[in-house]
Amino acid sequence: MPAARDPTSIAHKNFSISEHVPLVVVGAGAAGIAAAVMAARLGLRTMLVDEHPVAPGLLGIDVPWMFGDRMDAAARNPARMVERIVAARPGLQEAFDAGVDVRLGVSVWSAFADGPTSKALAAPMLGLADGEHAWFVGFDRLIVAAGARDLALAFPGWDRPGVMGALGFAAAVGDYNAFSGRRIVVLGAGALGEQTVRRAGAAAVEVAAVIDVAARSPRDFGVPVHSGFRVREVLGATEVEGVSIARPDGSARTQILCDTIVLAIDTVPNVELLDLLGCAMRFAPDAGGYVPVTDAQGRCSRVGIYAAGDCAVVSDEGHGDPRWAAASGRSAAGAAARDAGLAAPVEPTPPEPAAIDRDAWRREWLQAHAGDDATTLPICLCEEVPLGDLLGVRPPRYLAYDAARFAQRDVRSLAADGPVNQDQIKRLTRAGMGLCQGRRCREQVQVLLAMQGNQTSGSVPMPSYRAPLRPLPLSVLAAFEESPEMQANWTAWFGIAAQWLPHWQEVPEGLRYEASWNLGRLE
Amino acid sequence: MSFHVVVVGGGATGLSTAWWLRRDGVAVTVVEKGIVGWEASGRNGGGATHPVSPLFAEEQRLWPMMDDLLGYPTEYQSRRLRIGLSRRQLDLILEGVAVARAQGFVAHELDNQALRELVPFVSEAAAGGVLLEYGGHANPQRTLQAYAWALQDLGGVIQQHSTVTGFDTVGGRVNGVRTDHQGVIGCDAVVLAAGPHTAQLAAMLGIRVPVAPARAEMIVTEPLPLISIGGADGNGVYGRQTLRGNLAYGGGPHEWIDLPDAQTPRAVNSPVMQSVAKRVFELFPKVAHARVIRSWAGVIENTPDGRPILERLANPSNLVVATMSSVGFGLSPASGRALAQLVTRGGCDFADLSQLRLSRFDALEADWKAELGWLPWSPHAA
Numbered sequence: 001m002p003a004a005r006d007p008t009s010i011a012h013k014n015f016s017i018s019e020h021v022p023l024v025v026v027g028a029g030a031a032g033i034a035a036a037v038m039a040a041r042l043g044l045r046t047m048l049v050d051e052h053p054v055a056p057g058l059l060g061i062d063v064p065w066m067f068g069d070r071m072d073a074a075a076r077n078p079a080r081m082v083e084r085i086v087a088a089r090p091g092l093q094e095a096f097d098a099g100v101d102v103r104l105g106v107s108v109w110s111a112f113a114d115g116p117t118s119k120a121l122a123a124p125m126l127g128l129a130d131g132e133h134a135w136f137v138g139f140d141r142l143i144v145a146a147g148a149r150d151l152a153l154a155f156p157g158w159d160r161p162g163v164m165g166a167l168g169f170a171a172a173v174g175d176y177n178a179f180s181g182r183r184i185v186v187l188g189a190g191a192l193g194e195q196t197v198r199r200a201g202a203a204a205v206e207v208a209a210v211i212d213v214a215a216r217s218p219r220d221f222g223v224p225v226h227s228g229f230r231v232r233e234v235l236g237a238t239e240v241e242g243v244s245i246a247r248p249d250g251s252a253r254t255q256i257l258c259d260t261i262v263l264a265i266d267t268v269p270n271v272e273l274l275d276l277l278g279c280a281m282r283f284a285p286d287a288g289g290y291v292p293v294t295d296a297q298g299r300c301s302r303v304g305i306y307a308a309g310d311c312a313v314v315s316d317e318g319h320g321d322p323r324w325a326a327a328s329g330r331s332a333a334g335a336a337a338r339d340a341g342l343a344a345p346v347e348p349t350p351p352e353p354a355a356i357d358r359d360a361w362r363r364e365w366l367q368a369h370a371g372d373d374a375t376t377l378p379i380c381l382c383e384e385v386p387l388g389d390l391l392g393v394r395p396p397r398y399l400a401y402d403a404a405r406f407a408q409r410d411v412r413s414l415a416a417d418g419p420v421n422q423d424q425i426k427r428l429t430r431a432g433m434g435l436c437q438g439r440r441c442r443e444q445v446q447v448l449l450a451m452q453g454n455q456t457s458g459s460v461p462m463p464s465y466r467a468p469l470r471p472l473p474l475s476v477l478a479a480f481e482e483s484p485e486m487q488a489n490w491t492a493w494f495g496i497a498a499q500w501l502p503h504w505q506e507v508p509e510g511l512r513y514e515a516s517w518n519l520g521r522l523e
Numbered sequence: 524m525s526f527h528v529v530v531v532g533g534g535a536t537g538l539s540t541a542w543w544l545r546r547d548g549v550a551v552t553v554v555e556k557g558i559v560g561w562e563a564s565g566r567n568g569g570g571a572t573h574p575v576s577p578l579f580a581e582e583q584r585l586w587p588m589m590d591d592l593l594g595y596p597t598e599y600q601s602r603r604l605r606i607g608l609s610r611r612q613l614d615l616i617l618e619g620v621a622v623a624r625a626q627g628f629v630a631h632e633l634d635n636q637a638l639r640e641l642v643p644f645v646s647e648a649a650a651g652g653v654l655l656e657y658g659g660h661a662n663p664q665r666t667l668q669a670y671a672w673a674l675q676d677l678g679g680v681i682q683q684h685s686t687v688t689g690f691d692t693v694g695g696r697v698n699g700v701r702t703d704h705q706g707v708i709g710c711d712a713v714v715l716a717a718g719p720h721t722a723q724l725a726a727m728l729g730i731r732v733p734v735a736p737a738r739a740e741m742i743v744t745e746p747l748p749l750i751s752i753g754g755a756d757g758n759g760v761y762g763r764q765t766l767r768g769n770l771a772y773g774g775g776p777h778e779w780i781d782l783p784d785a786q787t788p789r790a791v792n793s794p795v796m797q798s799v800a801k802r803v804f805e806l807f808p809k810v811a812h813a814r815v816i817r818s819w820a821g822v823i824e825n826t827p828d829g830r831p832i833l834e835r836l837a838n839p840s841n842l843v844v845a846t847m848s849s850v851g852f853g854l855s856p857a858s859g860r861a862l863a864q865l866v867t868r869g870g871c872d873f874a875d876l877s878q879l880r881l882s883r884f885d886a887l888e889a890d891w892k893a894e895l896g897w898l899p900w901s902p903h904a905a
Contacts, residue, residue: 004896009737010776011900015794057814110796116788117738117780117822119901125794134797278791383767395665398766399596409672418683424558427565427664430767435745437816466817467792471745475811477800486798492761492774494737494849499829502622503577503878507828 007485008495010120014483017125020138021047021101023336024126025145026108026273028052030322031309032145033091035329035336039143040098042337042344047137048100051107051470052175053081055131061382061435063470064270065171066150068164069239070260075178078105078131088175106130109477110467111142111277113302124277124304129472133479141304141336144274145329148267148288148310152440153365154387155187157234157243158263159378166196166264173203181260185243186210188265189225190361191316196264197221208258211245213368214361226254230368234261248368265365266358267319268443270311272465277302283458285359288314289443290462296349297335298328304339308332315353324350359457362447370448379448380441382434390445391452393428411452420449422463432463435471525550528866529700529710531687531724533557534564535663535852536845537716538670539859542593544866545679552680552708554687554700556720560667562787563718564852566821568741568762568773570754571853572603572658574623576831577874581857583628583657589856594676595669598662598766603655606638606645606757606806613650616757620653628657642750644809652757660754660763663852670855682708686785687717689727696841697728712866716845719782719824725844732832733884734824734846735897736782740792741773741820742799744813758806760799770813772803779897780822790820823849826884827891833858833879835865844881 005011025036028050036048051064056076059067074080082104086092095102110127112118125136150165157163162181164172166188172179184205186196189212200207207223215228226245235242235255242257269288275281280293280301291313298306309325310318318324327350337344370377375388383396392410395401411420422445425431431445432438442463450457468477489495498507526549530541533555541551553559571586573579589597605620607613620630631654638652639645645652671681682705691699691707699707715721719736726732746768753764762772775795782788796818804811826832826848835843843865847858861871892898 004894006779006896008776009896009900010778010793010795011896013776013795110792112792112794115791117790117820118778118793119780119899119904120778121793122902127794127797136794276791278789395596396767399598401596402594405594405672405676417681418558421558424561428668433817435814435816464789466819467796468815468818471814471816473812473814474744474800474804474807477797477815478804478811480797480801482798482801486776490759490775490798490802492759493739494777494825494829496825496829499825499848499850500575500619502575502625503830503875506878507830 006495007489008491013120013486015121015125015136016481016483017138018135021045022140022340023047023143024049024137024139025143027145027147027309028089028092028102028104029145029147029309029325030091031325031329032143033089033095033329034326035143035145035308035333036095036100037091037098038330038333039337040100042333043342044337044340046100047103048095049103049106049108049128051105052085053078053105058470061471062168062440063436064149064439065168066152066163066165066263066440067168067172068260069161070164070179070181071172071176072178072180075176081176084177085175107470108273109134109469109472111273113277115278127467129476132476134472134477135480141306141340143306143308143332143336144311145308146270146273146311148314149270149439150263151266151268151362151443152263153265153362153444154377154379155231155369156377159381160234160236160240161238162236162240162259163234163261163263166192166262167267169196169262170199173199173205179203179205182206183208183258184260184262185256185258186262186264187231188212188263189216189219189227190265191319192266193264194219194221195319196262197223209256213364265361267310267314269314272469274300274305274307274311275462275465276467276469277305279305281462283462284313285357285457286353286355288358298332299335306332306336313353314358316356317351317353359447362443363451366444366447366451379444380431380434382436383430385429385431387448390425390429390431390448393425395428396430411449415453420453420460422446422449422460425449426463437471438463526711527552527709528712528714529554529708530714530716531700532715532717533559533671533681533683534562534716534718535560535667535670535855536847536858536862537714538667538674539855540714540716540845540862541679542670542674542677543860543863545674545677547863547867549867552682553674554682554685554702554705554708556684556686556785558683559671559681560664563821563823565664565667566741566819567663567852568771569660569663569852570761570763571599571660572655573850573854574619574626574628576854577876577878578854578857578861579626581860581873582854585856586659586661593669593673595672597666597669599659600661600753600766601659602752603658603660603754604641604652604752605655606652606755607650608646608648608758608805610650612757616653620655623655623657630655641752642755644807646806646808654752658754662765687724692728692839695838697839712841712843714843714845714862714866716862718846719787719822720785721824721844721846723785728839728842730836730844732844732846732881733887733891734826734848735779735892736822736824737777737779738790738820738822739773739777740796740799740818741771742796742815742818744770744815747810747813758802760802760806770803770807772799774802775799779899781899787822790822792818792820825849827887827895831879832881833861833865833876834881835869836881
């Protein structure tokens with residue numbers, strides 16, 4: 001007897017895949033290009049996908065990096081940007097020559113694969129999108145070389161236009177060549193700060209100063225360095241016009257004029273796609289945050305998924321040297337080729353980065369800027385959640401609430417009921433729920449919650465990532481061909497006819513399913 | 524010692540039940556395997572408009588009072604707007620509206636122009652709509668935390684991160700709930716309101732509660748200007764505009780799944796979310812530019828007829844079994860009050876629950892899930 005079907009379920013539905021490739025490499029930075037070139041030369045048909053140039057609409061909302069409203073009009077011309085990016089990344093020509101199918105301006109918005117609550121897909125699917133369409137490709141193997149994103153850490157005035165991230169700045173003066181500022185102040189005197197100063201120099205952008213909360217002995221930047229200072233305020237009524245700094249005790253106040261402030265304390269591994277695929281994660285203070293669990297060649301916990309470059313580990317070595325990322329990419333490509341049954345030498349794995357507690361930098365910064373008295377400090381910019389509302393688990397401002405009731409509620413009282421969970425705090429305060437998809441507050445909320453509970457940062461579970469991994473217009477998501485069986489059997493909520501009969505009507509015998517029942521019924 | 528009730532499950536139904544019990548002065552402990560409101564109760568569309576339910580009148584009576592009763596905001600908004608893109612969709616809406624009208628509730632039919640005055644971004648081709656002067660919607664996550672906090676404020680106890688491992692029974696009554704981290708919790712009555720896990724828990728007492736777990740999913744856009752009736756949906760998707768302005772909608776194929784143990788695995792999204800976006804796009808073409816920023820999925824359970832099971836059993840005589848069959852959030856103010864009455868009085872004085880007895884499934888075939896096609900399906904298993 002054939003098994004009965006529930007026509008309204010996902011069983012037997014077809015999802016259209018536009019093509020199937022043996023290997024997809026996500027991210028055409030140093031790691032991704034090296035991986036794609038090597039895989040193609042080893043005989044794997046390879047697609048290399050990179051989201052740059054990103055849709056102009058994303059620049060203004062700091063996706064994927066903090067562009068801080070400092071990209072000029074040229075960045076809004078994608079065709080011109082493609083030329084600039086190809087020119088700026090010579091490895092792309094090498095990838096073309098090696099026969100890699102290179103897709104620029106294409107973002108990965110999702111990945112769907114087999115899992116405990118997902119068994120009905122014929123094969124893993126990678127969701128791609130450009131400015132107009134969304135489509136799926138099938139793959140046997142996936143190398144994620146998605147790089148890093150900017151680490152945002154709050155300070156008074158950081159919500160002002162003109163505050164950008166080190167990666168946003170690097171793109172503005174590098175690939176996009178569209179930086180609209182002239183004079184910058186760099187926050188962070190570590191390897192990333194040094195690299196930022198170097199990049200500014202190469203682009204003839206003046207560096208007014210480097211500022212660091214730590215009183216560590218500065219590297220020689222060739223520009224004034226203020227170690228042991230915190231940001232008091234950002235100068236300028238509507239945009240950054242300068243920054244006022246002081247010692248933690250308020251002494252030695254200094255004003256520095258600039259049109260741009262570049263946050264260059266650290267970057268964060270871009271693990272969103274790996275998390276979506278269900279790869280095991282671990283919190284690694286010396287790798288920049290949550291990173292995938294991998295073997296030495298970048299194999300993740302899910303068979304066929306590999307991580308390479310900064311998305312696997314953020315390090316001073318990586319910040320300083322793209323060769324490190326390229327070696328990581330080649331190592332993953334070799335592993336993918338061997339796993340596909342091809343003969344490939346085992347590439348030397350890149351040297352282990354120095355073990356530095358990068359989490360301590362975040363704590364240091366937040367201790368200096370997000371103390372008990374900083375209740376109005378903005379934390380989530382999209383949803384306008386200040387520090388006091390975050391730690392007090394207050395409802396958003398548009399809701400009326402009984403302040404007396406909430407006086408006894410805060411992160412610590414929640415912690416008394418069980419370990420603090422960032423997703424729960426997000427649901428209550430909306431911190432991280434906004435248009436930038438949490439890119440500007442995820443890490444600092446994690447650390448702030450941990451600091452409240454005297455916990456390690458890694459004891460706060462990683463909030464889950466969800467599709468779409470980039471904000472994607474309804475019109476783009478909707479631009480696809482839906483299968484006829486999906487259309488014919490669509491219901492808003494199951495197809496159980498008796499569920500929608502008035503309770504005073506008995507359930508008729510044999511009444512199982514009717515497509516029309518639910519279409520208009522769910523109220 | 525005072526009467527002590529253990530409620531298994533910190534979802535909408537369990538927390539509401541505990542809260543209503545505690546309002547009556549009953550000592551109550553909620554045992555929750557994870558975090559309150561974490562699963563389906565905190566992940567649904569937030570609708571509070573269920574005219575087919577025997578709890579409908581009470582649902583409608585209670586929701587406007589819930590913010591005051593709980594003391595914490597739920598984001599409840601009254602009224603709903605059902606949109607029919609086609610005449611056929613509109614007719615189906617009107618069939619559903621007839622069920623509410625038969626119970627004395629009021630709804631107004633709207634032509635396209637009237638519809639667009641309420642929702643400027645609705646399709647110009649929409650056949651029409653129906654404005655319901657009943658029903659509404661709330662924020663599930665905020666509401667669930669409100670139940671939990673209100674319960675705690677009254678002295679109720681919530682044990683999070685505690686999984687029930689068994690029950691102690693004596694003389695046809697449950698007198699202890701065994702947990703992994705809190706030991707045995709003594710009790711005078713037990714309410715099983717653990718969503719899809721209710722079946723496994725009842726099985727520990729030798730009772731068959733036929734429910735099948737399934738995964739369903741939703742999407743949410745960036746905030747848009749507020750429309751006057753946030754609870755506006757149709758075209759095969761359900762949902763609402765939140766008070767922040769986001770469009771949050773779901774619908775389409777669910778996936779029947781297995782729940783092999785006491786935990787709920789992370790519920791992932793599927794390509795179905797693209798079809799949800801397509802229907803939202805068709806419904807609101809003038810906000811085609813609105814960016815989808817997030818999605819989520821949850822696990823719900825259904826009984827074979829899709830109707831709740833709300834019953835205090837004969838044996839064990841102090842056990843109440845509760846599943847709302849995938850439609851639990853909106854009805855929770857009323858279901859919790861009904862269940863509290865089942866615990867303390869043995870019956871409900873404001874709704875006829877006679878159709879919701881577990882015994883209606885006594886003759887159910889052992890392989891009922893297979894008969895209905897409600898088993899997990901994989902193209903690779905065939």
